[in-house]
Amino acid sequence: MTTRIDLAAAPGHLIRRAHQISVALFAEHLATADVTPVQFGILSAVQDAPGIDQISLAKRVAFDAATSGSVIGRLEAKGWLRREPDVADRRRKLLVVTPAGTQALQGMQQAVAQVQAQILSPLTPPEQAQFVGLLARLVQGHEATD
Numbered sequence: 001m002t003t004r005i006d007l008a009a010a011p012g013h014l015i016r017r018a019h020q021i022s023v024a025l026f027a028e029h030l031a032t033a034d035v036t037p038v039q040f041g042i043l044s045a046v047q048d049a050p051g052i053d054q055i056s057l058a059k060r061v062a063f064d065a066a067t068s069g070s071v072i073g074r075l076e077a078k079g080w081l082r083r084e085p086d087v088a089d090r091r092r093k094l095l096v097v098t099p100a101g102t103q104a105l106q107g108m109q110q111a112v113a114q115v116q117a118q119i120l121s122p123l124t125p126p127e128q129a130q131f132v133g134l135l136a137r138l139v140q141g142h143e144a145t146d
Helices: 011-029 037-048 054-061 065-077 098-120 125-144
Strands: 081-085 093-097
Touching: 011 037, 011 098, 037 065, 037 081, 037 093, 037 098, 054 081, 054 093, 065 081, 065 093, 093 098, 098 125
Parallel strands: none
Antiparallel strands: 081 093
């Protein structure tokens, strides 16, 4: 006989619920910014690495190239991101955050910080540090096997 899984103690279920909570808080705090967590992540990653190409960006933010491509298209439509041809290989497009994108990011920083704090608020400060550290180890451990 198979042992029944207790969802309340299943890591996969708890991670999915934590993600749902995270996305809901992000949407609540950034409703007026008209941005999704994925868009914010991609815009932030390009801000941190100006001139990054789409394939390198997809690896950096752990999205497939097709998903990141559609998000990049939406960010371009908002005027927050620009694709520029690589002078060494004109077929290759390099990504740059526009001044409007930089301004949008700056306007979102406080709200995103509040979201992060609210996500962790049920935990004490030492638990928060431990939790984030363990999550980072979990992700790194699985990425190392990919």
